[in-house]
Amino acid sequence: xxxxxxTPLVEVRDLVKHFPIKxxxxxxxxxxxxxxxxxxxxxxxxxxTLGIVGETGCGKSTTxxxxxxxxxxTAGEIRFEGEDIAQRKGASLKALHRExxxxxxxxxxxxxxxxxxxxxxADPFAIHGLHTLxxxxxxxxxxxxxxxxxxxxxxxRYPHExxxxxxxxxxxxRAIALEPKLLVADEPVSALDVSIQAQVLNLLRGLQRxxxxxxxxxxxxxxxxxxxxxxxxxMYLGKLVELAPSDALYGFPRxxxxxxxxxxxxxxxxxxxxRERQLLSGDVPSPAxxxxxxxxxxxxxxxxxxxxxxxxxxxxxxxxxxxxxHFPLSEEEARARLPVALKKAG
Ligand code: SF4
Numbered sequence: 607x608x609x610x611x612x613t614p615l616v617e618v619r620d621l622v623k624h625f626p627i628k629x630x631x632x633x634x635x636x637x638x639x640x641x642x643x644x645x646x647x648x649x650x651x652x653x654x655t656l657g658i659v660g661e662t663g664c665g666k667s668t669t670x671x672x673x674x675x676x677x678x679x680t681a682g683e684i685r686f687e688g689e690d691i692a693q694r695k696g697a698s699l700k701a702l703h704r705e706x707x708x709x710x711x712x713x714x715x716x717x718x719x720x721x722x723x724x725x726x727x728a729d730p731f732a733i734h735g736l737h738t739l740x741x742x743x744x745x746x747x748x749x750x751x752x753x754x755x756x757x758x759x760x761x762x763r764y765p766h767e768x769x770x771x772x773x774x775x776x777x778x779x780r781a782i783a784l785e786p787k788l789l790v791a792d793e794p795v796s797a798l799d800v801s802i803q804a805q806v807l808n809l810l811r812g813l814q815r816x817x818x819x820x821x822x823x824x825x826x827x828x829x830x831x832x833x834x835x836x837x838x839x840x841m842y843l844g845k846l847v848e849l850a851p852s853d854a855l856y857g858f859p860r861x862x863x864x865x866x867x868x869x870x871x872x873x874x875x876x877x878x879x880x881r882e883r884q885l886l887s888g889d890v891p892s893p894a895x896x897x898x899x900x901x902x903x904x905x906x907x908x909x910x911x912x913x914x915x916x917x918x919x920x921x922x923x924x925x926x927x928x929x930x931x932h933f934p935l936s937e938e939e940a941r942a943r944l945p946v947a948l949k950k951a952g
Contacts, residue, residue, distance in 0.1 A: 686705070753782075
């Protein structure tokens with residue numbers, strides 16, 4: 607969380623990803639669309655860590671995959687260092703992938719079990735034809751292994767010989783091999799034991815500082831991102847509902863959905879204390895048929911008639927917070943939802 611500038615490295619504007627729903631064995635007619643991401647705009651500042659948080663199916667991973675161009679957007683703009691990259695293809699897309707890399711959620715399935723760790727980490731060098739002198743690639747890979755806390759002598763071992771945490775370190779080494787400017791970590795610790803999670807998070811934090819990386823950190827709850835992120839974006843059903851500096855978001859959430867997510871954060875405070883656990887009623891509606899106007903109105907404890915008639919714009923609510931809500935939480939309502947530990951901190 608150092609070295610942040612206000613210059614955006616990434617600018618996302620009205621980004622949309624709809625996946626067609628098709629019926630019919632032969633004609634495959636399109637009968638609808640899953641609106642995974644439906645008009646999302648935000649910036650990622652150079653050197654910052656931006657968290658993107660929301661329940662499964664909210665569009666956070668789809669957004670991240672579009673930014674690194676592993677998925678083509680249906681519509682909208684993605685600017686990287688000021689240049690629109692949304693339509694890049696072929697060699698220019700390959701060149702772009704030197705600048706931006708992704709760490710995946712599952713360290714078990716994201717590594718080829720038939721390749722040695724040395725060749726997995728060397729993959730980006732092979733793809734881009736780098737470090738071709740004899741012994742050079744091995745030397746570079748072993749330096750990367752050392753950097754992420756792996757024993758360089760394990761160069762010829764296979765992924766199954768490593769623990770979950772070590773496998774995620776292999777993924778991190780591969781992702782930083784080309785010294786990218788942007789790293790996108792898609793729930794990088796959610797498949798790991800709690801005892802290992804902190805080690806991987808510390809590794810990412812350290813690398814971000816040392817390399818001046820810009821980091822997008824995807825998570826499904828707010829507890830993991832709190833100490834990682836300069837700012838946090840909260841998504842619900844394909845929309846951005848709140849974007850705020852971490853301190854503001856954790857001290858005074860404005861959107862009722864953020865309040866509900868915060869109230870669900872587990873807190874190790876046996877003394878208890880009073881907190882309204884705002885458990886969300888019902889399931890997340892289908893992104894193929896999302897509610898009209900405010901998409902959260904079917905589950906929101908503050909919903910009024912206007913919420914189902916008029917979509918709330920993402921607007922400045924003060925303190926650096928943007929939120930999309932007609933009736934944002936008051937300070938009193940927000941504090942009632944905060945976990946005790948956060949109340950004390952605040
Ligand atoms: Fe709730 Fe209405 Fe705000 Fe939507 S606009 S979050 S339904 S209060």
